[in-house]
Amino acid sequence: MKKKTDAAENFTTVISSEKKLFDLRLGELFRYRDLVLLLVRRDFVSKYKQTVLGPLWAVIQPLLTTVVFTVIFGSLAGLTTADSALPAAVPAFLFYMAGTVQWSYFSSVVTTTSGTFIANSHVMGKVYFPRLAVPVASSLSNMISLGIQLALFCALYLVLALTGQAQASPDAMLLLLPLVILQLMLLSLSFGVIISSLTTKYRDLAMLVGFGLQLWQYASPVAYGLRLIPERWLPFYLLNPVTPPLLLFRRAVFGVGWFHAGYYLLSWGITLLLFAIGVLLFNRIEKTFTDTV
Amino acid sequence: MTDQIMIKAENVSKEYRLGVIGGTTLREELQRLGARLRGRDDPTRKLGESALARGERFLALDGVSFAIRKGEAVGIIGHNGAGKSTLLKLITRVTAPSGGRIGLNGRVASMLEVGTGFHPELTGRENIYMNGAILGMSRSEIDDKLEQIVDFSEVRPFIDTPVKRYSSGMYVKLAFSVAAHLDSEIVIMDEVLAVGDMAFQKKCLDKMRQAATVEGRTVLYVSHNMSTIRQLCDRVIVLNKGKIVFDGGVEEGIEQYTKSSVGFQTVYDCFGRHTGYHTDEKLHIDTVSYPNKDYPSFRDAEPIELAVDYTASERLERLAFRVTVKTRENQTIGMAASPACLCAEKGKNRVLLRLNADALAPGKYCLKLVAFSMGALGANQTHDVVETACAFEKQCGGDSDKLLWNSSWWGHLMLPELTAEETDHG
DSSP states (O other), X not given: OOOOOOSSSOOSEEEESOOOSSOOXXXXXXXXXXXXXXXXXXXXXXXXXXXXXXXXXXXHHHHHHHHHHIIIIIIISOOOOOSSSSOOOSOHHHHHHHHHHHHHHHHHHHXXXXXXXXXXXXXXXXXXXXXXXXXHHHHHHHHHHHHHHHHHHHHHHHHHHHTTSOOOOOOGGGGGHHHHHHHHHHHHHHHHHHHHHHHTTOTHHHHXXXXXXXXXXXXXXXXXXXXXXXXXXHHHHTTSTTHHHHHHHHHHHHSOSOOOHHHHHHHHHHHHHHHHHHHHHHHHHHTTHHHHO | OTTOEEXXXXXXXXXXXXXXXXXXXXXXXXXXXXXXXXXXXXXXSOTTOOHHHHTOEEEEEEEEEEEEETTOEEEEEOOTTSSHHHHHHHHTTSSOOSEEEEEEOSOEEEEESTTTTOOTTSBHHHHHHHHHHHTXXXXXXXXXXXXXXXXXXXXXXXTTSBXXXXXXXXXXXXXXXXXXXXXXXXXXXXXXXXXXOHHHHHHHHHHHHHHHHTSOOEEEEEOSOHHHHHHHOSEEEEEETTEEEEEEOHHXXXXXXXXXXXXXXXXXXXXXXXXXXXXXXXXXEEEEEOTTOSSOEEETTOOEEEEEEEEESSOEEEEEEEEEEEETTOOEEEEEEOOSOEEEOSEEEEEEEEEOOTTBOSEEEEEEEEEEEEOTTSOEEEEEEXXXXXXXXXXXXXXXHHHTOOHHHHOSBOOOOOOOOOOOOO
8 A cells, every 4th residue: 555666557556455564654644634633623623612611621620630639649648749859849739730731641642542443433434544643633632732731830830930939940851841742642642552453353441441541640650759659669660651751841840850861761662662562553453444343 | 548547456355254353352362362272162152153154254355356447437236245345445445455456546535425524513614624634635625626615515504504413415415525526536436326315416426427528537436226327337347246247338237237136036936925815716826927038127118028827726707917016115006907808717827917117117116916807796806916926127218307216206107298388478
């Protein structure tokens, strides 16, 4: 299914049963960029159609979660909000918000992309378009929500810093932030794509997604600081590929926290490995999934 | 270059696994794996089901090869399950073939169940963009064609309303319009014309005809409606059980297809199919057949000839036959009776009935057959009734009203032409 020059005739498309292991056909995806943009728009518009508050919901949800975390984990349970031995430099509210915003992006991308094949089987069973357009579009549309939430986060941060409630001093580490976002995007996309490929045959995984993500959140430093984890468990705890980018984000914006280049690079290694598995599965499934879904 | 090959299929096949496809859960799969490792029987297999049956393969397409040139309008016909839709799915790249190769020259616009790409929350206009993009159009292309699409769809007043508020007809009209305006070299349609009102159907056919003849696009059209195939195509491919059984002229192809149809026979055995409560059983209809016919299909004014073989248990005078024409849905349309002047000898007899079916609209029909005699005092004595004795098909050529006859609108009778006389006013 790629451009190929035949000896006798020039066919623009050749369809055969051959499968390429690692062939993302990004060029084709690029030709369909209008579709990706429209899908992003569709996701965004249809999500807030017939709602009174509209895109405000993108802000309300993480704000409420942050409030709940601050009250339950911060005030009631008294869990630490420090990632390192140094005392926390920002109010607990900002700390929880930093984690929640990233986690809500991660989990919503995993949730939406994991349903790619099943939720769109009625369209994909009738028309061909690059299947990758759908997960990429849902990743991008969630990126819009993430942007709105990060803007709110910055605004709150600024207010708190100006009123003297946050003594944090962000440093050059801020330059690594795009990498954090990219890593979260790749990770969530990979997980979503792996799950969506497997659910075309095994529906069990679809059951696991919502529940699994909830458990996963508690295994990641979203609602507590890294100091909560005993020293001897750290090597295992840090294998969770979501943890190092989450920690790096807080380290970069607050100026205090935990960063370890070795573990960070390891998490990138795991991310790329998962991405490769995702691509492999997706390529295997996408051509014939309509027969099994 | 008009003889450029646009679609070339070489030995294309598509295999499906029989049974429950992908209906397994992870647990079943693990159980099966575990059992295999321990060398035991598959625990998820049903009792009595052989190991072979579960993995049995089914070839939906089996070594199909053809080449279609630029500007050709090709109809694909065949019974349900012949592989028509599978072939289209392969050409539109919805699924991949199991073997062989298909070469395509240019973009493919598919109208397989149009409107599936619509999102109910979006407005008609937004969906035009959405659907166009799914079909591979770019934003600027759609911008250029938006006016044409909206005009063609006849839903302009509702274009900024979410499509979830549309009637199904509006929905389909809009979707068809998008697909029809795609600048593709190859257009694929699967029964899309089954929807929409008459005028719109005709408009779509004209548009497709124009696409092939004027714009030089290649059209692939799947339908069970032979009259639209006749109208649109200049070549047909007949598929049967995954193989091409015919590739050539339209009339020959349709002939080939209808001949292999089931349910239509030339000889019907009436044994065990007698009904009716007040029959005296003095006569038994044995078989009903269409003499001199390979297939019970009658065109235009051709009379329907029925040979009825029956056995009489005594000599019967003033015998008559009555046929009732019914639709396949068992709705009675009309009746014709023979004069009561036949005379049956004891034993086997044969009678030839000739039914004038000129007024019958194109479609598929059944006949109910009744044998009766006129009594001396004018009372009828029914001898035998066969509720559904035989089936036949009526076909019509000629003007487009006959080709596009829709019996749910116009019924089953074609009345003689209306006479019109101009008179002075007042």
